[in-house]
Amino acid sequence: MKDNYSLHIAEILIEQRKKAEKSQKELAEYCGVSKSSVSKWENGTSRPSIDKLPKIADFYKITIQKLLTGNNTNIN
Template sequence: MIFGEKLKAERNKKGWTQDELAEKLFVSRQSVSKWENGLNYPSIEIIIRISDLFGLTIDELLRSDEELTKQVIKEGKQLAHPRLKFIFDVLFLVGVVLLMVKLGVLILNKIASLDITLLGGKLLWNLGPLILMIIAGIGSSMLKEQYKQD
């Protein structure tokens, strides 16, 4: 039995309408309808709620539909390394901010005939942003490759 059929059968056993089930899951009736008709699948969080509501194991729900199983696995892979992705994103943004600060100071020095010097020396301001952005890019790329392999 595929997931949609199982969901509908369990809902009918409880005597619930699609609206009532949707309320219990904090989703729209249209979402429940799409799940039951096999047009869409719920997220893993919703699957857990469905499991709790109907007293079924997650295994019973997932193994009922191969496509749903694939989707849950895919979602799990996307969440596999969120902290690392966040760190690489922050590194990239720090590099961009440093580059923007340097460009802003250069433009101000030219336009306003100021002589603002950046603390830390030329090496930090010339190579720092580039190094940070390269490290972030390489790290993100490696993470993406690992995601593809998983």
């Protein structure tokens, strides 16, 4: 991770999916999107819409801050 202010959602999505041993299809079904959308999120072509962030975080049992930045510490 480069710094605390950068968004790293693509790499975090991949990391969390592998850690949870889930498929792109499982996340897609949980969020109500296509597998293609999840693939685009993971390869950095697009980002999930803001309304999907809580669902993704819940799916992986992480905070939205961890999903976006890779850490759970407050940025001051």
